[in-house]
Amino acid sequence: MAAVVVCALTVTALAWLMDETYGNRSDAADTDGFFDRIGSVVTIERQSEGSARAGEDVGNGVVSAMEAAPEAEQVRTADQIEAATKMANAFLNLDHDEIEANIEAVKALATGPFLKQYTAAAADLAKLVRRAEATQTGEVEWAGLVAGDEDSATVVIATNGTVANKETDFEPVARTYRLQLEVALVDGQWLTRDLQYVR
Template identity: 40%
Template sequence: MGGRSGSWLGGALAVVLVGLLVAIGLVMSSRDAVDEPLTAAQQDVAAAARAEALAFLTVDHQDMDPLVEAVLAGATGEFAEEYRSQRDTLVSEAERTEAVSTPEVVALGVGDQDDDAATVLVAANSTVTNTGTDARGEVRYYRLRMRLVREGGRWLTSDVEFVR
């Protein structure tokens, strides 16, 4: 009986070892996939998402009109309509609070994408100053899920959602 339990234990250890090797291989291959450069199609949508995220998060109470126009230039559909309808409120609130927001995109990932639509996740940090902050400002961390659609050969943002 000692031989059988020893061979059973050896077989079980072999199965566990093979399982670990397979798991390590899967982790390594998925890591490599994350590190691969974006395809040309992904680069196009990523560039459009980056530009729109920066435009959307940039605020300067002293000159809001070109900033609002920059957002609208990269927007379409319901997002464009909603942003346009909130324009006066956005501008007056920025002026009232003397707001300035200077963003940077720190990470970006292209999710689902086909020829006409894509989802992009954007991580951006922004230094914000206003009447409620000290002169140095506060860093705010934004995570956005952006939906883009291709219209007239351009990628335009159709939806922006703050995510956690």
């Protein structure tokens, strides 16, 4: 019972705070209800480039333009994301008629622990794909750098694709995956040293 009272008081306090903060602004949405105001706050859309808000007073803070990263860092980040994207494409695109080539493509982009694990599992993977007469496709929808430095990076990737095999009567079935990859700089090339499925 005490928890219900606390929750009710919290909701009331938040409602009052939202009304005080946004209800009297001249640019606030012209709405009648509290939930409409919440909607207008949580669905703020990105402004077009022509309406940059740098320096604008936004209540308790000021929007500040960020300095662009140094060019070398931008190039390195792009290389890290590109390497992770190539690995995701190689890892997810499999064809039972070309499975050996598919496996070699992955191994060429791998290093360290991931290369060892994948190599150890490659023979079983090939057997499984051939037995099921499987074909899997995957395409990277987006990729983002989680963290990176001069010799390593973590990249998260979201993919869409299909899988078709005996169990699906060779009809493509949609598959979506999110992957987290760690890439490392080895002899001037960014290679994947870890790959995990993430939720």
